Amino acid sequence: MLFAFVLYTVVAGAEASPTKPNTALHAIAQELIDAGYREKQALTERLTTIDDPKTLEFMQVMVEGDLYYRKDDRVVVIKGDNAVTTFFSGEEITLESKRDIKKISVNNKLRVLLRGGIARLQIFSDDPEMRMQAAVNLLKSAEDLDQATLDEALSNEEKPDVRDVLSLVKGIRLLEADTEKERLEGVSYLSGSLYPDVRGALANYRRAAEADSRTEEIQAADEALKKIESLLSLNSVAENLYFGLALGAVLLLAAIGLAITFGVMGVINMAHGEMIMLGAYTTYVVQQLMPDHIGMSLAVAVPAAFLVSGFVGVLIERGVIRHLYGRPLETLLATFGISLVLQQAVRSVFSPLNREVATPDWMAGTFMINPALELTFNRLYIIIFSLLVLALLALILKRTLFGLQMRAVTMNRPMASSMGIRTGWVDALTFGLGSGIAGIAGVALSQLTNVGPNMGQAYIIDSFMVVVFGGVGNLWGTLVGAMSLGVVNKLLEPWAGAVVAKILVLIFIILFIQKRPRGLFALKGRAADMG
Amino acid sequence: MKQEIKGGPLTRLIMNDVAGRRMMMIILAIAIIVPFCNLVFPEGSALHVSTYTMTLLGKYLCYALLAVSVDLIWGYCGILSLGHGAFFALGGYAMGMYLMRQIGDRGVYANPDLPDFMVFLNWTELPWYWFGFDQFWFAMVMVLAVPGILAFVFGALAFRSRVTGVYLSIITQALTYALMLAFFRNDMGFGGNNGLTDFKDILGFDLQADSTRAALFFASGIALILGYLISRFIVTSKLGRVLVAIRDSESRARFLGYRVEWYKLFVFVVSAMLAGVAGALYVPQVGIINPGEFAPINSIEMIIWVAVGGRGTLFGAVIGAILVNYAKTYFTGAFAELWLFMLGGLFVLTTLYLPKGVVGLWAQIKDKFFSSGGGGQSGNPATDNAEGKV
């Protein structure tokens, strides 16, 4: 029985890897199982001379301490976090007991050898990305590679960015050199680099220099560090700018809907935040309905949220707001009541607790601007998305019949009515459009913040601020208002703290309204007085 | 009945205000009888009023005063402040600071100079703005001055640049929101999100003692009556008519030569001070003040008290505050989940179907069933046409 199983594995293994098995690696692996540390060292040295991807992988697994073998049949396996897979054939195996496998242990000496080998293999790899990765790893442990190999790699390297990193590695190595001249040369290599490891190496170097009171070197290190600091602060400004634009995009999404209901129709909708909340919960429900297609869920959620929030918006308009036109303060109170009802409804149907909304894989991830600045994709998508929504809305208002009717009704209701436009329907649909866009904002927000019954409240004041700041009834103003408020908020945050930044922005807007009560891009003259 | 402008202030205030007069008598009676029943009759007696009930009613009285202050600006001048809770809370904090200082070395850390939360934050000395709050008179001045000054500065900025209608409402909401965020911060020196609490005594009297509670209750009743009379004095003067003119047609008031901003500022500051007094009486009775009092929803709830009662009548505000809060106490106890539905529904229904509140409804009913056909204006005309401008 056992025999049959072994046979099966061997056969299966053979079948699973039709490519020629790496015989040398195979042999070394089998030898490693029985070897003591001394023999292992020799074997490892042999390993490092083999230049092939499988060996590289072998060494990587080994240095991590994840390399095991099965006691029964001496098959080499990788012990991952959740599963155990065979190394050569790559198939998953189930273990009866933990003791079925045994670790191929490594000590520090072996690790140094392995890392050096890995670095060497990678640094001469044909794949530039792998070379880059290897070079970046070397920044952490420059001693992995001997001087000669490093110099060779440097002179062979064609890619400028890899060469830059390699020269940083050289610089770090030079910091440890014996002569002051060499050490200073090392500093000159490192000045202005944004890798945290470089900064750490320089800081260590400065400490050492200080301990020996080598004044000239201290000064050189300080200068290099200062340059790095100033670059880093520039970086953080850039990062905050990005965060600010992303916040601005969220505000924009939240405020566009309001720009329609408040700006175009003059209706204060205090339940606007709850339209956003409904959109976010729609996303949650959509994901619950299609758990296997999270990647697609947002594409479904956007129209679904638009419809749900838009429909609720139409209901609110027909049921309540319609009776309150011309009485803005009453509208404000009634819609506030609606917002309470909606919040409580969500609390009763779902739960008072926050709901988990998954982020699709394609939304995750970052792109690197420089070693100290990585920008997340989800924010970028939201910025783009918000602009798309804005553009689409502008198109609807300017180019469609509905947009035309909408503008006609807001400009001259009796005239529009006498021309056969059903003003009641236009009102309801306009309100539905504004609410629907709030629902879309909710989808975007569900990717950034917690989805809970109170989430709308956090955005309602800010959205009003955006609309008021940008100038009522002006989409362009809404865009500029949202982006500038978002950016100002995030730029203030580092030195004032999040809460104080928010307070400062609120105070700024209050003062701003004093100066220009009708916003940045106010309509002047008669039209403004009609409101 | 519209000839009330004739006659001296006393006539104006009391003789011509039948409904208000009756209500004030009732409040006065409550302010005397409730503490009396609490102190004189032993527990278990049919006439005994528990301290819990008395404290609850005391809260209602504070809310009623707050509602009067809201009605003064909203009902008569058309200023819909969604940040009036800020003035209430500031008055409460001023009182809370005094009560905090009264704790002395009886706090957990037994520090005679610093309140517990400051010791906890490793502060070594009292911030400058806490000086003087160990004196009762100083704290009382601050109860009026802090809300008053904030209202003055804010109002001067807003009214002078003619921010009106919903714009004003929204920036007042932003104001209270900003204050809430600020008071949540520990380094503001007001106890962060725990606020001020664990009070021991007021003017040397134990805050837990029934007699102190009774006195506070009585004081709340008297403050409500005084606040009502002050507001009534204002709205029955020519100033009150200017306010109504501003509410109904701001530009007419301007072209008649009235400096609208000064009138608004005056009534806004008075209203803020009344709210501050309400807050100051509220805090020792509930035993705590924290930044949650600044929450925008609190300020909006106040509006609904006035709307339910009937705005522009002052005594409607009192009725509304007591009715809504009684309902709140009842429903949050019995069906907690229903309360927000009810409150939300109340907003919608009042604005849609009860624009004049229960007072207006009562006037309508009275008109229909009790008037003998012959004319007589229905309702209170001051509530007509109360609309804001965008």
Add this chain to the structure above:
Amino acid sequence: MSLAKTKHIEQPTVLYMDGVSVSFDGFKALNSLSLFIEPGEMRAIIGPNGAGKTTMMDVITGKTRPDEGTILFNDELDLTRYDEAQVANMGVGRKFQKPSVIESLTVFENLEMSLKGGRSVWQALTHKLTGAKQDKIDEILSMIDLKDRLYEDAGSLSHGQKQWLEIGMLLGQEPELLLIDEPAAGMTDEETMKTAELFKELSKKHSLMVVEHDMDFIEALDCRVTVLHEGSVLAEGSLANVKNNQQVIEVYLGR
């Protein structure tokens, strides 16, 4: 005499406008408008829609600041430097096209509020109705014919009565100059004629500037007429004169 520089005519005027321009987003509502009214004069202003009549009243009363130009009241006060309330208290009363009375106050209260003086907050709070003030109200009431509706809400008045009440409120202000925007709009013929009589009576004590479309009404006023067009004065003279002006005919009848 620094003012002599800015004023280009000799005779005394109650209102002097010279080179006044206002533009909204590039649209010139007033285009170098010059016009003056002598003390005790009644002047009718006509002009097609959009000629700048309302804007002109706005700049005189401090509601809108002109981009350039001089506006003097009684030859000395530069009206462009004051706001609505200050201009009103100097003695310029304004009546809107749409009757604007305080609808939830009684006729009496409306008039009482309009009486000259006592504009500060403190004065309003401590205000007492004196016999003199009562007399003044009675006098106005008999002029505007609302004695029997004294204690009724202004909101319950008819359209014409509201117009009159507003005129009454203007009189309560005791202004030197009255600016009146389309008083006859919505009035019956009889009311219109009565109003014209009232204005003629008023012009004995006050200076008046009346904007109106109704030619019969202007004829009844029997005063100098100014025609506004595209923000400046097109013609000025007696009604008969103006009616025969070729340019005016073109503007009104189209080219």
